[in-house]
Amino acid sequence: MKAKTEPLEKKWGERSMLMGWTAIPTSLLFLQAELAITPLGFNVLINLVSHWWETKEHPYPSQESLAKRMGVSKRSIQREVTNLVELGLIAKQANKAGSAKYKGRNTYDLTGLVERLNEKAPEKISSMQRHKKSAEQPDNIQEQ
Numbered sequence: 001m002k003a004k005t006e007p008l009e010k011k012w013g014e015r016s017m018l019m020g021w022t023a024i025p026t027s028l029l030f031l032q033a034e035l036a037i038t039p040l041g042f043n044v045l046i047n048l049v050s051h052w053w054e055t056k057e058h059p060y061p062s063q064e065s066l067a068k069r070m071g072v073s074k075r076s077i078q079r080e081v082t083n084l085v086e087l088g089l090i091a092k093q094a095n096k097a098g099s100a101k102y103k104g105r106n107t108y109d110l111t112g113l114v115e116r117l118n119e120k121a122p123e124k125i126s127s128m129q130r131h132k133k134s135a136e137q138p139d140n141i142q143e144q
Helices: 002-012 026-031 039-050 063-070 074-086 111-136
Strands: 091-093 107-109
Touching: 026 111, 039 063, 039 074, 063 074, 074 091
Parallel strands: none
Antiparallel strands: 091 107
């Protein structure tokens, strides 16, 4: 795996990569306002994605660990998860405390987010290209 992380280690330093890395689609960065994702919601999504190791396995971090990591209350995490559910970006499933795997933690399905990014990314690219072309036009042509 060293070959895959080598460019990242050159950019970020070897020690910062000891905990691993998370791939995030750039479309998530560019579409967060359009998707009505708050800064805290964005942070929650990034943390959920960092726990999404297998395509078919939904992440299941505890709300307590997310809150501690972000320096907010568990209640803030709960409110933001509710908001992300209402936006249709994630689905939350409660699990029983007796579950050996989940230990009462919710699982989070990110299918809605994936679908929205795939739906909106081509539109965003077109919009950005149009904006770039109009910015490249000389001033006297733009005013016509």
